Amino acid sequence: MKPFDYHRLASEEALGKMEAGRYLAGGTNLIDLMKHQIETPDALVDVTRAGMDTITETDGGLMVGSQVTNTDLASHPAVRRDYPVLSSALLSGATQQLRNKATTGGNFLQRTRCQYFYDTTRACNKRAPGSGCDALEGLNRYHAILGASEHCIAVHPSDMAVAMAALDAVVHTRKRDGETRAIPATELHRLPGDRPDIDHVLEDGELITSVELPVRPPRLQAYRKVRDRASYAFAVVSAAVALDVDDGRMRNVRIALGGVAHKPWRASRAEEMLEGQQPSAELFDRAMDAEMAEAKGQGHNDFKIRLAPRTVVAVLRDLTEVTENDE
């Protein structure tokens, strides 16, 4: 690691009064990247003891401090009861040791696991803008099929963020000058375009303070993660689905995909086609085919163009109890 100064933030309010630096939360991603010298901050500001580690029940919703660990969030009774898709997504990620350290804010902002991003001898526009992208002609089994650009085809690796996107969670931030803002979880990350070095919309020094889970989430929820081993592996493809079925019709349909894009991918086109309709296997297929219309493989990951919609359809069938024979 390159030498750096270490400071500790005492409270949110103290932000503007202290030295600037890269925020350190659980460190499970940042310290790893600093060891590889992919990240070389001059100063770290440890935000784990600034009082942002509680979960508060608001009128029907939940306010989650950005320093709540992945374990504490996944285990919280209200999360298990009202937001099972989130609990399940968190528990499917990493290992108990990592989840004990990883935080809600850090999980959102973890960087891609693209192997060329990690290999400092290779070309990577995200790590070294303008150097090229070795994934285009390289091993790209894990890479994006939606929203990619000629400059970067990496995917965002978080499971949690996919569930947050499906739940329409809201990310609350604070800038160094004290200004606060609320960003929908679906708009926190950006597509690579010609600036793949920028993962998200936060400004320099903007701190995630909390994440708000909405009031009255849809009742039927599930997260399904397809991966190369049964445990302890990043998603090849994942799906977070939430919906209600009232009087035989689907309402509040929300579908988010992981492992397919530079950000959690909300399948809005499919959602629109399903909203207000009666569940049927044929409709599920049609909606997801429409969603995948612009999907583009890179060679090794072509299989995801079939796998992603099938995963969503399987979850929708489970949740609405539609069997093969209902077609």
Place this chain on the structure above:
Amino acid sequence: MKAIKITVNGRTHEAGIDSRRTLLDFIRDTLNLTGTKKGCDHGQCGACTVIVNGRRINSCLSLALSHDGDEVTTVEGLAEGDELHPLQRAFIDHDAFQCGFCTPGQLCSAAALLGEFREGLPSAVSGSHTPFVEEIRERMSGNLCRCGAYNHIVDAIAAVAGEKR
């Protein structure tokens, strides 16, 4: 150099350290407690697992400075004097290691796991129909064993956790 105070296995240590020092290097090189192992140094193998304030973590991905005031238990702190921890006894009885390199991490991980069962923390496979060994496998997935002693490790943990449940 920055000063920190960390309690390890019941003893409080004060030291001035470089900001780059990980908790793992602090334990091994500053305190000379070499039971905790460095396998990958990147959070992938679990050999460096220690228990901090009751929760297991990978000490290789944590700065020592982040742990000012914390209470750490390493493999050296599991036994009570000459009395082995029930898990250590069980690892011997079930032949749960070969080279032993992963064992300190496995033991700390398993010791924290017993606490997680007591607290009722869920895992990805938790459910009324999940066989107990599947629960243990899922919850121990962060500790790799290059010698492949997994079956015996699971047996050893099941023997101790089973009694306690």
